Amino acid sequence: MLRNLFQFVFVVTGFLASLSLAADGPQRDYDLLLKNFRLVDVESGQVRDGQLLLIEGNRIAAILPAAQQAEVAAKEVVDLGGNYLIPGLWDMHVHFEGRDLIEDNALLFPVYLAYGITAVRDAASDLAPEVLNWRTEVAERKRLGPRIFTAGQKFEGIDSIWKGDLEVGDRASMLAGMDKLEKMNVDFIKITENTMDPQLFIDTVAEANHRGHLVSTHVPYGVSIGELADAGLSSIEHASYVLRLGNADEAAIAKAVRAGELSKEVAAERYRAGFDQRQAIEGYRMLAQKGVAVTPTLIGGRQLAYLAETDHSDDAFQRYLTQRFMSKYQWRIDRMAGEGDKEREARKARYQLIASQLPLLADAGVVLLAGSDSAALNTYVYPAEALHTELVLFQEAGLSPLQALQAATVNGARFMGQWRDYGSIAEGKRADLVVLTRNPLEDIRATQDIDSVISGGTLYRRPKLDSMLEQAAQARAKLDSSREAAGR
Known part of the structure; x- marks a missing residue:
């Protein structure tokens, strides 16, 4: 019944739009008309033929x-x-980092677009x-690249190991x-748990x-996930943290760490040893x-887990990464050498x-956001490709x-409060689109087979993408x- 209702609304909307267009007459020149495509509806999972998009x-x-x-x-x-039209992809977790890598990061912006990523x-x-x-x-179209949503600086404690943090030691700071x-007009707040x-x-x-x-965080050992949820947490960054919910004593362990009665190392071992899937x-x-x-x-975890048996020396994406950028990968490689x-x-x-938790999270109703965590410090997690x-x-x-496709389109747009403009293909929304040669609803690998990208209404065909x-x-x-x- 819901599917029939959706189809009825879609038809009526198209009919009303056609009346409006007919009233304007064919003399009105739209900027771009797309035809002969298969529209992928990322909400319903349907593929629609026989349409025009203006x-x-x-x-x-x-x-x-x-x-x-x-x-x-x-x-x-x-x-x-006859190719497949999807909304532009969103990478919901990236880092542009490195005071000595400003140019190195900037040259990658067109690469994101060429890979179909229209927002990060x-x-x-x-x-x-x-x-x-x-x-x-990017917003003013002075730079070619994906739309950026940023946390600016992230909150941390005093003497954090990370560079550029906003270090605070008390409530006043x-x-x-x-x-x-807020003066920087950041799009969300990020907090990590180092110190x-x-x-x-x-x-x-x-x-x-x-x-x-919106507030996105890691999870400190001295804080339970339930406490963060009650405080108003918007998202947990990195699924490794949610494994702690598999321990029935999670809140007690966090309380003991906070009181100084338990070390982080012992807490980590208790979490590992006490994991129960039903509890999770x-x-x-x-x-x-x-x-x-x-x-x-x-x-990130996958690349490190299989680092010893994977030869990355011929990875094609490295042609876009400077030697200085790639050198940052070495610290994790050295740390795992023994x-x-x-x-x-x-x-x-x-x-x-x-990885096995993802279907269980989805079945429980948790919104999943697709993010690569690509950064110069994350070994072989290549920007855009990742x-x-x-x-x-x-x-x-x-x-x-x-x-999977929803996690990189509709879910991100809704999470960021941008659903009116992004995340699906509909009249009135921003024209950020990707044309694929294969159906991504049959195999998500099809997102890698890009024929064209439309960013902010501008069409980039395959030859132009290759040139970029x-x-x-x-x-x-x-x-x-x-x-x-x-x-140097």
């Missing part, structure tokens, strides 16, 4: 039956050859001023930090929620009830356990292709050469 400026002006083409006119008419959520770094400037430049981020006091961590979540901000599912239902989303970021077979097998088992790998890992973990990629490769080579010549 773009005016940066918006979808109308979606009409193909039979009405004679009633409309456009400056450009493009036959998409930057989860904070030491490049906050640059990222905020890039956000404006936290409130001042919140004021600073921050547990109670201050909870207070920061609560303050961000009180001020109306109950915890996932709690997350769903309280509206806490999860960004799994599987790829691991033996036992440690490697344990790492693989943990990755598989985390999101597509993440979606494949979602599918391999047991999610349907539709669920080649220019990025040339920019990388030039940057490497200039540094080599300068001895």
Whole structure:
């Protein structure tokens, strides 16, 4: 019945739009008319044939039956050859980082678009001023790249190991930090758990929620996930943290760590040893009830778990990454160099356990957000490409292709409060679209077979995308050469 109702509404909407267009007459020139495509409805999972899509400026002006083409006119008419039309992809967890990598990050922006990624959520770094400037430049179409949502600087405790954090040690400094981020007009608040006091961590979540901000966090050992959910948490970044919900004593363990009665190392071991799947599912239902989303970021754990048996020396994407960027990967490689077979097998088992939770999280009603955690410090998690790998890992973990696609489209737009403009293909929404040569609802790997990308109403066909990629490769080579010549 709901499907029939949806189809009825879709037909009526198209009919009303056609009346409006007919009233304007064919003399009105729209900017772009797309025809001969298969529209992938990311909400219903249906594929629709026999339609036209009209773009005016940066918006979808109308979606009409193909039979009405004679009633409309456009400056450009493009036959998409029966390919599949999906919304632009969103990577919901990236980092543009490294004070010595400003140019290295900037040259990757067109690469994101060439990979069909039209929006990214930057989860904070030491490049906050640059990222905020890039956000404006992209929005004003002065820079070619995906739309940026950013946390600016992330909250941390005093003497954090991460660079560029907003370090706070008490409530007064936290409130001042919140004021600073609001002046920066950040899109959400990010908090990590390296050195921050547990109670201050909870207070920061609560303050961000009180001020109306989305707030995304790691989970400290001294704080239970339930406490964070009650304080107003919006999303947990990295699914490894949700495994703690599989321990019936999670709240007690967190309380003991906060009181100084239990070390983080002992707490970690208790979480590992006490995992119960049924208990975890109950915890996932709690997350769903309280509206806490999860960004799994599987790829980082997967790359490290299989690092010893994977040869990355010929990875094609490295043609876009400078030598300096790639050098940042080494710290994790060095840290794992002494691991033996036992440690490697344990790492693989943990990755598989985390991945196996995704269908259970989805079944419990938790909103999943597709994010790569691509960053210079995350070994072999390549910007842009990693999101597509993440979606494949979602599918391999047991999610349907539709669920994986939703995690990179509709879920992100809704989470960020941008559903009116993004996340699906509908009249009035922003014209951020990707044309695929295969059906992603049959195999999510189809997101990698890109024919064209439309960003802000501008169409980039495959030759143009290839040119953008080649220019990025040339920019990388030039940057490497200039540094080599300068001895840097």
